[in-house]
Amino acid sequence: MKKIVMLMLTCLLIFFLLACQGVRDAYEEAEPVQIEQPQEVDYSEAEEPEEEGYRETEQSEEEEAQEELSEENIGQVPYGTLSVGFIQHLSDNFYSRSPFSYREMEAAQWIVDELLAMGYEESDIYWQEFHWESVRGHTLWGNRTWEELEEDTWIWGHFPLRQNQLSQNVILTVPGQSSSTIIVGAHYDSVIYAGASDNASGTALLMESAYRMLDHDNYHTIIYIFFGAEEPGLFGVYYYYNSMSDEDLDNLIMMVNADILIEGPYVIFGAGYAPSQYWLEALPEDLLDMGWWWPQRWWLENLEIRGNHLTVQIDEIADALNQQHGIELISDYRFVLSPSDHWMFAFAGHTVVNLIGMEPGPGQNQIIEGYNTTVVHTPQDEFHFINETWPGVMEANMKAFSVLLEGILLANYSD
Numbered sequence: 218m219k220k221i222v223m224l225m226l227t228c229l230l231i232f233f234l235l236a237c238q239g240v241r242d243a244y245e246e247a248e249p250v251q252i253e254q255p256q257e258v259d260y261s262e263a264e265e266p267e268e269e270g271y272r273e274t275e276q277s278e279e280e281e282a283q284e285e286l287s288e289e290n291i292g293q294v295p296y297g298t299l300s301v302g303f304i305q306h307l308s309d310n311f312y313s314r315s316p317f318s319y320r321e322m323e324a325a326q327w328i329v330d331e332l333l334a335m336g337y338e339e340s341d342i343y344w345q346e347f348h349w350e351s352v353r354g355h356t357l358w359g360n361r362t363w364e365e366l367e368e369d370t371w372i373w374g375h376f377p378l379r380q381n382q383l384s385q386n387v388i389l390t391v392p393g394q395s396s397s398t399i400i401v402g403a404h405y406d407s408v409i410y411a412g413a414s415d416n417a418s419g420t421a422l423l424m425e426s427a428y429r430m431l432d433h434d435n436y437h438t439i440i441y442i443f444f445g446a447e448e449p450g451l452f453g454v455y456y457y458y459n460s461m462s463d464e465d466l467d468n469l470i471m472m473v474n475a476d477i478l479i480e481g482p483y484v485i486f487g488a489g490y491a492p493s494q495y496w497l498e499a500l501p502e503d504l505l506d507m508g509w510w511w512p513q514r515w516w517l518e519n520l521e522i523r524g525n526h527l528t529v530q531i532d533e534i535a536d537a538l539n540q541q542h543g544i545e546l547i548s549d550y551r552f553v554l555s556p557s558d559h560w561m562f563a564f565a566g567h568t569v570v571n572l573i574g575m576e577p578g579p580g581q582n583q584i585i586e587g588y589n590t591t592v593v594h595t596p597q598d599e600f601h602f603i604n605e606t607w608p609g610v611m612e613a614n615m616k617a618f619s620v621l622l623e624g625i626l627l628a629n630y631s632d
Contacts, residue, residue, distance in 0.1 A: 291429055296542075296623075297616030299428060303331075303421035304413055304479075304611070308600035312411035313375040316446035317349060317366070317384045320376040321406050328387050328405065328424070328443050335428050342389050347456040349382040352446070355455060372448055374409040384445035386453045391430050393438040398468045399626060400440045401426065402454065402558050403475040404447030411599040414592055416447070418574070419475030422615065426622050436629045437470060444558050454558040458565075470630050471527055471568040473622065474559035479603060480590045481576025482610050484545060484617040487552025488531045489522040493566035496520070509556045517585075522550045527568045527630055534624045544617040555584045570625065574614045 307314075311324040329342055354360040363382060367373060384406075403419030411417075423441050430439060444453035461469075499519070504511045528550075535546040552571045553559070559569040575588035582590045592598040597606075604611055 290432075292432055295616065296619040297425070297612055297614075299425040300418070300421040300615035300619060301611055303424050304417045304615075305600045307405075307417035307420060308411040308413040312407070312599075313409050314405060314407040314412060315373045315376060315378070315409065316406045316449050316452070317378050317382060318373065318376045319379055321384060321445060322379065324405055325385050325387050325443065325445065328420070331424060332387075332389055332427060336431055337389060337427070341391070342387065345386040345388055345457065345460070346383050347385070347445075347453070349384075352450075352452040352456050355459075361449075366449065369449075370409070372408050384453060386445055386457050387443040388457075389427055389441040391427070391435065391439040391441070393435045395437050395631065396468055397470050397631070398438045398440055398465070399470050400442060400472045400562070401475070401622070401626070402442045402444055402472065404444040404453065404558055406445055406448055406453075408448055408594055410594070410596050413600045413603055414479045414574075414598050415477045415594065416475075417600075418478035418615070419572070422475045422478060422572070422618050422622060425615075425619055426626065429619075429623060430626065433623075433627060435627060436631070437626070438468075439626055447558055451558060451561060454561045458561045469562075469567060471570060472559055472562040473570045473572065473625060474557050475572045475618065475622070476557040477590065477593050478572060478574040478618055479611050479614050480574050480593060481588070482607070482613065483547055483575045483577050483588065484614055484621075485547045485549050485552055485573050485575055485588070486531070486535065486621060487522075487550050487555070487571045487573070488528040488548065488568070489524055489550040489553045490528075490566060490568045491520055491522055491553075491563065493564060496564045513554055513556055516554050517551065520554065522553045524550070525568060530628060530630065531570060531625060534628055535621060538620050538624050542617075542620050544613075544620060546617060546621055549585070551585050572618055572621070574618070 307324065307327075311320060311327065314321045314324045325344070329344065332342055333339065349363055349366075353362075367378060387405075401423055403423045404416050405420040406412075407415060407417075420443060423443065427441050442454075442457060444457070446452035447454065496516070500512055500515060504515055532548050535548060538544065539546055552573055553563060553569055555571060555573060557571060559571050563569045573584075575584070576591050577588060579587075580589040582593075584590060592603060597603070
């Protein structure tokens with residue numbers, strides 16, 4: 218009997234080792250779109266942390282509905298419905314999307330897979346990798362060493378950083394009738410939490426928008442960019458902006474950014490520009506090493522955000538959509554100054570539109586005076602907590618932002 222048991226255990230052990238090797242081989246052979254994935258350390262057997270608020274469940278009703286919706290005509294799907302499903306999936310399955318980590322890379326690959334499943338071709342998608350040393354020290358608050366990043370447990374904690382020190386942007390190009398371009402960006406990385414608001418919400422908005430654009434004949438070429446490594450210092454957008462050619466910059470009409478869309482029921486867009494010399498050249502040097510808070514405070518007090526024919530047209534679009542859809546889009550140019558990926562374009566004098574969802578009123582967590590964040594950078598930034606604490610807000614916000622983004626992207630801004 219003992220011999221039989223030992224034989225069975227030996228067979229099970231051999232089977233287990235072969236299975237693990239198969240997972241390891243499959244992982245190492247995986248190649249993201251348009252790039253040969255470098256060999257990485259396999260961590261497929263690493264146990265994920267069991268933390269309150271993170272739920273590993275069977276397929277939810279929302280995800281089942283998402284699959285059913287994907288089989289219908291996208292024009293018949295209510296605005297915001299797809300976004301809410303994408304937010305839940307990222308929150309539940311890709312929490313702690315830490316910059317330069319394996320989890321961030323997995324989230325990027327999921328975005329690519331979803332875009333392909335929508336109907337886009339591999340040739341439409343570009344996987345833009347960048348190395349830590351290529352961006353370190355070149356953006357505000359980014360002059361740190363790799364060792365210092367590893368010790369920052371607020372941003373990194375649950376999943377290992379990649380040994381090759383890479384992150385990536387995922388770029389989808391939707392050709393239009395014109396070569397003039399509108400860039401739409403959202404970062405998909407997060408700190409150690411689930412990051413439902415910051416920034417699965419922005420990522421989800423871009424994904425729904427991309428899906429809907431398949432049914433439209435847009436005039437301007439649209440470039441969707443899912444930025445990596447925003448949290449430690451706008452690294453992904455820095456790398457992308459500095460990869461743009463002179464022709465790319467000449468063709469650029471505006472940059473639209475989506476970040477923290479479900480912090481509260483106020484659906485806000487900040488549209489404007491400021492000449493480039495007023496951003497960094499005028500900023501006192503001693504503020505550059507003090508984090509984003511103090512430069513932003515200085516800009517709020519000293520920088521005049523300006524409008525132009527683009528911002529006038531966007532305000533008109535929002536007013537019309539408010540009447541048509543019964544929503545309340547709020548125009549507040551001050552949110553050009555709230556920190557996110559659009560800053561890199563604003564620094565160079567480009568027109569930007571920043572989308573953000575806020576809680577009104579006084580408080581300690583104000584980005585712009587009169588508005589507060591609620592869950593950003595906390596363990597409560599998680600789909601189920603937000604959905605249960607503020608029922609209906611997520612659906613209403615994502616509907617309004619989806620309607621607004623589509624209105625912006627389908628307009629003709631040619632002179």
